[in-house]
Each structure stands twice: as C-alpha cells, then as structure tokens.
Amino acid sequence: MMAFLEFSNISKGYPGVQALSDISFSVEKGAVHGLMGENGAGKSTLIRILSGDQPADTGTITIDGQAQNYRSVRDAFNAGVIVIHQELQLVPELTVAENLWLGRFPARSGIIDRRTLMDTVRKRLDEIGIDVDPSAKVATLSIGARQMVEIAKAVMLDARVIALDEPTSSLSSRESEVLFAMIEKLKAKGTVILYVSHRLDEIFRLCDSMTVLRDGKLAANHTRLADTSRSQIISEMVGREISNIWGWRERALGETRLTVDQLSGAKLPEPISFSVRKGEILGFFGLIGAGRSEMARLLYGADSRSGGTVSIDGETVAPNDPKRSINAGMVLCPEDRKFEGIIQGRSIRENIAISSRRHFSPMGILNTRKESALADTYIAKLRVRTPSARQDIVNLSGGNQQKVILGRWLSEQGIKVLVIDEPTRGIDVGAKSEIYEILYELASSGMAIIVISSELPEVMGISDRIMVMCEGRVAADVPRAAFDERAILTAALPDKSTAGANSIQE
Numbered sequence: 001m002m003a004f005l006e007f008s009n010i011s012k013g014y015p016g017v018q019a020l021s022d023i024s025f026s027v028e029k030g031a032v033h034g035l036m037g038e039n040g041a042g043k044s045t046l047i048r049i050l051s052g053d054q055p056a057d058t059g060t061i062t063i064d065g066q067a068q069n070y071r072s073v074r075d076a077f078n079a080g081v082i083v084i085h086q087e088l089q090l091v092p093e094l095t096v097a098e099n100l101w102l103g104r105f106p107a108r109s110g111i112i113d114r115r116t117l118m119d120t121v122r123k124r125l126d127e128i129g130i131d132v133d134p135s136a137k138v139a140t141l142s143i144g145a146r147q148m149v150e151i152a153k154a155v156m157l158d159a160r161v162i163a164l165d166e167p168t169s170s171l172s173s174r175e176s177e178v179l180f181a182m183i184e185k186l187k188a189k190g191t192v193i194l195y196v197s198h199r200l201d202e203i204f205r206l207c208d209s210m211t212v213l214r215d216g217k218l219a220a221n222h223t224r225l226a227d228t229s230r231s232q233i234i235s236e237m238v239g240r241e242i243s244n245i246w247g248w249r250e251r252a253l254g255e256t257r258l259t260v261d262q263l264s265g266a267k268l269p270e271p272i273s274f275s276v277r278k279g280e281i282l283g284f285f286g287l288i289g290a291g292r293s294e295m296a297r298l299l300y301g302a303d304s305r306s307g308g309t310v311s312i313d314g315e316t317v318a319p320n321d322p323k324r325s326i327n328a329g330m331v332l333c334p335e336d337r338k339f340e341g342i343i344q345g346r347s348i349r350e351n352i353a354i355s356s357r358r359h360f361s362p363m364g365i366l367n368t369r370k371e372s373a374l375a376d377t378y379i380a381k382l383r384v385r386t387p388s389a390r391q392d393i394v395n396l397s398g399g400n401q402q403k404v405i406l407g408r409w410l411s412e413q414g415i416k417v418l419v420i421d422e423p424t425r426g427i428d429v430g431a432k433s434e435i436y437e438i439l440y441e442l443a444s445s446g447m448a449i450i451v452i453s454s455e456l457p458e459v460m461g462i463s464d465r466i467m468v469m470c471e472g473r474v475a476a477d478v479p480r481a482a483f484d485e486r487a488i489l490t491a492a493l494p495d496k497s498t499a500g501a502n503s504i505q506e
C-alpha cells in the first residue's frame, strides 16, 4: 500500500524549546495511526502544523502524493484535513447546530433557516449516533458532550485526514464507544486518522500503526502495531523501564480523620456515610456520571447539601461553604482543572505558588521566596517540561498545564483532607508514577486522601480501599485485600445483568 499522509523532516522551535526535530513518518490510506509520547513531547505541535494553524520551520506534509504548502487552517481544510484539538474549539455562545453549521459551510455568511438547520443537524447526529440536542447552547453542555459535537463536526465534513488530539480524555465509556464506532466507519471509507492518546488500551484497540515521540524527536515508528508490546512502547516513550507505575506499599493508618455521616444532596438519591483514616487513600470508582464528583462537591461545600454532617478530627465542618472547608483543612482539586484553575498570563511558578487557599481570597498572588522555592520543587517533582519556571503557563503543553495546577493543590500546606478528582487525566505514564509517589508521601504524613478516578487500574493500583458508586449510590466498599477487577466493575455497572459484556476505558 502507498503512503497517503506523509510527514517529511518536520522541525519546529519555540523560544527556548525545540518542540519537533526532523520528524518523518507516513500513514497508509484507511489506517488509524497512533501518536504517543510524554507531556511536552511534541504531539500537539505536530497536529497544529498539520491543521495549518502554525507553520513548520522546515519540512513537508504530503497528502495523496501532493506536497502541501498551506498557509492557514482554511488551506488545510480545503486539502481535506480536519483537526480536533486538545483544547476544544467550539463557540460556547452558539447552539450545537450553529457550531456544526459554521464548520460545514465555513465560507457562507447568509441567513440560516433555523428550522431546516435544526432538522438537518438532528438527523445527521442521529445517523452518527450522538445524543445531544442541536438547539442547546454549547456552553450548557458537559465537556464530554462538547467533545462529541466537535467530533461530529469532523465526521460531517467528510475529511480525507482527521487528527484527534486526546479525544477521549473527557468522554464517558459509552461516548468513547460511539467515537470508536465512528472511527471504524471512517476507516472503512479510506479516511486517514491520526490519533493522539495517553491510553495504551485505546491505541492498541484502534490503531494499525503508530509513532512515538520523545523530546521532540522520533523515538520509534511501528508500521505494524500488532508486532509490538505495551512495555516496549512505554520504554520508548519515557526512555527508561517502568516496571511498576503504581508503587503502592503498606502504610500505617492512624485514627479517623474524616467522617461523613448521611451526606445527601440533589444528585445523590441515597445519603452517603463513610470515614477516612489518617494516612489512608480511599478510592472512589464508578463510570462517568456515577455521582462521584457530585459527592465530592457536596462534601467540600461547592454544592449545597440537603442533609448530613462532615467532620475532620472530630470537629464539624460548616456546610455549603468551600472557604470554611478549606479553613478546616480540606481541599478539593477539581476534575476540570483547565477551566477552574489556570491563571493565564502568569508564570508557572506563580500558578503553583498562588495556593488553592489564596486563590479564593482577593489578595491575589503573594509570591514569597519560600513559596517560589516550593513551586520549583513541584516543577521538578512533577517533571513539568519547560525551559524556565518563569514561562507563561499558556505556553505549556496540555499535560504540563495539568501538572502545574495539580502542583498547586499538592503543595498546599497544612491540609488534613485532600479530595482529588481524576488526578492523572491527560498526564503521561512517566509523570503518573511521580504523582502517585507524592500522594503516598502526603498520606504518610497523616493526610486523609480521597481519589476519584474512572480508570480502574489506577484506583486499584493506588487505593487502600475502594468505594464503588453507581447511579448516585454506593454499590460496594472494598478493602485492598479483596480488590477484584471483575467484582468492582460489576458493582459499577448500572445494569448488572450485562456485567462482563461491557468493558470500560483503560
């Protein structure tokens, strides 16, 4: 088979960073090609060059034998290239249908017949298998639903080449399945798909071939993915063997630190009670939408509870007020760190040092030398890839931004209870193990930690105990000695009769 999409000697530098050096590889027609690498390895940069958004310093992209020298996103679009970026591109103020329409007829500016638009879009979404209301404003949709709209846009445009940059990072397992089915269909039509992900399971499931980037260089190219193994790819990515990324070990647990008694709220049909001891890591597992994040928000006071009490070291925490929760020693690191956390135009160091506590106060950034030093420690610990701690956070790769915001919460002093939602989303396999180490250190110092995750291997890998949630209820409470993948998964599935037939992400 002939190469349909070809990258030849692509290089790209930013001030202080060589993001890509001399990258060459090709993809056959109708193939799904994976792109993996650590945070900051250059994946999104390559995708941005393919999208016409940014020019390469040197090198050529060839599509179907024709060298492309496009200068803009429009040129790339006309050449049949559609890219779904890591950071979503939809216009939040417009409806789903309007957003899709914008993409479908980019040149058109005339008056749109609303009824026809809604009907057409609804029909097309049904065909593709996406369940969103075309008349809903994008701003009102969950991140997962937005992602699906973005993907629908690419499918509807009939591209020759589609690049997806971490498309499943905010999708539920059901949404992911819809996406995978779409990818299979596109593949059958001969579309070339470039697929960026940190999830090896997805790469092995979907891809025919793949490329590994490391520090902007081509670390490996596998023309037949079937001939290679996961551990080989991991070591190609990180440049070292990682035998046990979890690194869990027995910890002495102290007295009860956090007690939650009959906590209830609008999104929890049944009150929830549990406690966490000093030094304990309690995992909350469930499918997306199982109520874990809702539980965390109620616990922390970000949402109003309808009943129940929360206490830390025997002292009741005032309800429905995050500030008072923080004063009582509890912080919540939210799942949606990107939207809730990044302070644009500020350095990496400031973004860590601001401290989640002061983030709420009007005093703003007080960057003392001690805090800067602490920030630098976390930049190193979390392996944030940057030429300088003074770099503006917006210039970091997506995963490195995640690490910085995570660093803000992890470096917070005087915390007794840490609630952390999806700690490693978008983070590469090498840095994951560093994050787990930090959690163990914090636990060993007496913190009670609640980790919410949709990745079963992660929850099983790092927790001392797991509470499984399903449809807003606690479905199981499992001590580490009794961890069993199948049992936990079964408890998490809404329709228990189909247990085993379904599998979840990762």
Ligand SMILES: Nc1ncnc2c1ncn2[C@@H]1O[C@H](COP(=O)(O)OP(=O)(O)OP(=O)(O)O)[C@@H](O)[C@H]1O
Binding pocket: 014, 015, 017, 018, 019, 037, 038, 039, 040, 041, 042, 043, 044, 045, 046, 086, 385, 386, 395, 396, 397, 398, 399, 400, 426
């Ligand atoms: N506008 C910019 N200015 C300066 N440096 C940049 C800019 N954009 C990207 N970089 C740097 O280029 C390198 C590659 O970034 P890129 O976004 O391609 O990484 P990535 O592989 O997509 O990582 P991730 O898995 O975190 O998304 C990083 O070191 C990043 O900090």
Ligand SMILES: [Mg+2]
Binding pocket: 043, 044, 045, 086, 165, 397, 398, 399
């Ligand atoms: Mg990226």
